[in-house]
Amino acid sequence: MTYLVALRRVLFSIVAFAALLLVAPITAFSQTINTTPVNVPGLCNSVSFHQIPGNGNYFVGRRLLTTTDGCSGSNWTLSLFQMDWSSHTLNRIRDVISLPVALTDQNATITSAYDPTVMSFNGELWMSFECVDTGASSGGVSACLAPISSTTFDVDTSRMTVAVSAIQQTAFNDGYSASVPKLFQFGGTPYMYWSVSHFVQSADGPLLSDTTTRGAMLAQESSGLRRLWVNGSLGARISTLNSQFTTEVFGLTSGQNLLDGTADSFDIKVVNGKVLLTTAVGGKGCGTPTSPAYGCYRLQIRSSTTPLGNGIFNGSIATTALPFNPHEYSKFITDPNGSSFVIGQYLQVQGGGTPAPANTIPNGMSMFPIDLNALQFSATDSTPAPAPAHAGEFFYTAFDTLRQFQTGCKQGSPRPNQNSGECAAAVSRYCRSQGYEAGGVLVENAGNIAAVACVTSSKSSMVQTTIPALTAYQATCTSNNMYSGDCASAINAFCSAAGYGGGGYGPMEISGSNVALSCMGDQIATHVATTFTALSAQSACDGSWPGTGSCHSAVHRSCQALGYASGYGVTDYSQDNVIMGCIKKNISN
Missing domain, CATH: 2.115.10 (Tachylectin-2; Chain A)
Known part of the structure; x- marks a missing residue:
């Protein structure tokens, strides 16, 4: 290698690095913060x-x-x-x-x-x-x-x-x-x-x-x-x-x-x-x-x-x-x-699957230096939007949080009947707020604790359709039983026909005759054959109403036992035979 070639490579590296700085400036969220712990001995929750x-x-x-x-x-x-x-x-x-x-x-x-x-x-x-x-x-x-x-x-x-x-x-x-x-x-x-x-x-x-x-x-x-x-x-x-x-x-x-x-x-x-x-x-x-x-x-x-x-x-x-x-x-x-x-x-930083940024500090009471005379201000908030690491994720939230999206979501009976969609809407809106644009489903509940499975739009979609379009796939799916097993079958058939290999679930939202569904690509989801008998070993679940919260819990637990992240319910069934939807684990977003 000649000296001139080496020099050119060094100059090229410097220029490339400078260009990188121009297109990728250091932000407040990429900087670490030096903190000093503060102790308050002998007292409980004295933090103010x-x-x-x-x-x-x-x-x-x-x-x-x-x-x-x-x-x-x-x-x-x-x-x-x-x-x-x-x-x-x-x-x-x-x-x-x-x-x-x-x-x-x-x-x-x-x-x-x-x-x-x-x-x-x-x-x-x-x-x-x-x-x-x-x-x-x-x-x-x-x-x-x-x-x-x-x-x-x-x-x-x-x-x-x-x-x-x-x-x-x-x-x-x-x-x-x-x-x-x-x-x-x-x-x-x-x-x-x-x-x-x-x-x-x-x-x-x-x-x-x-x-x-x-x-x-x-x-x-x-x-x-x-x-x-x-x-x-x-x-x-x-x-x-x-x-x-x-x-x-x-x-x-x-x-x-x-x-x-x-x-x-x-x-x-x-x-x-x-x-x-x-x-x-x-x-x-x-x-x-x-x-x-x-x-x-x-x-x-x-x-x-x-x-x-x-x-x-x-x-x-x-x-x-x-x-x-x-x-x-x-x-x-x-x-x-x-x-x-x-x-x-x-x-502790909360985020539902989005990694904590560099400016996260240890939990507890602490102090950090700040130069108040050097502060600069902007009219816009530079906080990055949530960016989940995985296309599908299972995590815990709270009904207090879900009710902020839909006040009618009741923790004691999140799905009281086959036409009650308050919690379905709450979960979908919550998941979307956390960066999962295709919504999600409630899979477990205990007191104020709600466990949800959320999916991003990179490998699944929020799809708008109508109730008559679903009825065309299952005549017994009507506006009176949108969260029934019949409508679950209709939704799965609709999404499958639209090219989504994992079928789908929902509705996430209902407005008149319009409904929003979550349709799952086969990169993130798959159908798994099982039986009501097997599901009932996890949580009470039978063909009388496969859309119950108990059936969703049974599917979630069964999918996890098979190595999946979670599940999204019974998507089809005949007598004791069941097809359930499972969300694949650790699929990059």
């Missing part, structure tokens, strides 16, 4: 802390009021903690409030207090915290305000207010909380944001549907106790959805599948004239940080140049690498050297 302004070694946090052990009980109190920066340990010193607190002039009795934030205002320290009001006002989960001592940090309950009250859910109206209140001042004026968890009625009772963030300006009484209230409502609490004095500062983003379910928030810091907000976002199905949904409750830092306005945080997202994990209570803190960090509780 706020650093006291001007006293960086001290934090306020929540402590469970226990009965027989460290993790039993339902009420919380507020405690003072001191950070040992050398070991990154938050050691509890003592409680700073004694409960219950009777606020007779407000018809309120506060029995639980937790999730605090603290700000400095008018020469005093003020604390907001989530509180439970069980008094005559029945405020429920509300937002409370009170000053705290600048030396002992004890709460001055004589000046406490229930500033924002929840709307209690009834059989006739939805419920809305006033949770995780967050205090800050901007331009010398105090403000408070709070999270609004929206509860609806479902087949199994109250269901957390979505969470958004509202905000309001605060005002102080000019004399007397000089308490803080929402501006415009001095001396009286307001409702969490009050439209006269409050506004939704961070809401759901319609049409964006990873932003249309949760717009929660946890902390605020004003930096260089910008209001920075730590948020938790997710798509439909993301009700809580433990919901089994891709990208659920992931951390985003958002910004606004003004403290109040409709949707002011919806269009400005920090582009820096942040943990992809579901998180709770991520807060801005400063160490003794003046360096900035984010501290929070980080949970």
Whole structure:
């Protein structure tokens, strides 16, 4: 090899590498994050802390009021903690409030207090915290305000207010909380944001549907106790959805599948004239940080140049690498050297078959450094869409999650009759939200646990047709028995005739005479001969109604026993003879 040829090859490699950088830039999701574990010894679920302004070694946090052990009980109190920066340990010193607190002039009795934030205002320290009001006002989960001592940090309950009250859910109206209140001042004026968890009625009772963030300006009484209230409502609490004095500062983003379910928030810091907000976002199905949904409750830092306005945080997202994990209570803190960090509780990544990205961090409470002055912001969310590794996958989810897609899906009887498609629609919509465009099927259920088999569109398809088209294959398949064995046979025949070697199942959706089916290619699915006798050894299943949940469980277990990922039900049968559909395992998407 001549020197010139070698040089050309080196130059070519450099150019090719540069081109690769141009077409494949490093993204926040491909970067690792260095974290430091934070310890909170001796307490259960104490994961919400706020650093006291001007006293960086001290934090306020929540402590469970226990009965027989460290993790039993339902009420919380507020405690003072001191950070040992050398070991990154938050050691509890003592409680700073004694409960219950009777606020007779407000018809309120506060029995639980937790999730605090603290700000400095008018020469005093003020604390907001989530509180439970069980008094005559029945405020429920509300937002409370009170000053705290600048030396002992004890709460001055004589000046406490229930500033924002929840709307209690009834059989006739939805419920809305006033949770995780967050205090800050901007331009010398105090403000408070709070999270609004929206509860609806479902087949199994109250269901957390979505969470958004509202905000309001605060005002102080000019004399007397000089308490803080929402501006415009001095001396009286307001409702969490009050439209006269409050506004939704961070809401759901319609049409964006990873932003249309949760717009929660946890902390605020004003930096260089910008209001920075730590948020938790997710798509439909993301009700809580433990919901089994891709990208659920992931951390985003958002910004606004003004403290109040409709949707002011919806269009400005920090582009820096942040943990992809579901998180709770991520807060801005400063160490003794003046360096900035984010501290929070980080949970296991959920994803239904999509591999966790590089910016996933270990579970638990931890902190990581962040340069708040160097943050850059974008109007668009760069979170990658879910990308399942396999074309078909079996995994667990929850009926609470499925009901967010179809409130009528009942966990005790997911398929009560041959024309009940609520859970079929819920599963299909959930699977599609996780990157499985061809839908899925419920294969097991126990309490709130739902096991589903989902398939992508790479080797199967969501196919639209009509009920008359299915009736042409099986005359006894009608609009009155869409989840019967007769219609299962018709659907399988329809998909097979359309060239899908694995047949199909469904319907996933029904609208009038139109139905959506999942048709399975032979690359991902296959038909397997068995008998009702053999299936019944797994779970009760016979020819009287092969579409029962019990039959789906029997098929799923039988397919798994043969080495398949799962199954999608009885696709045809005659007397004791059965053809079942099995989903192949580890087929690349």
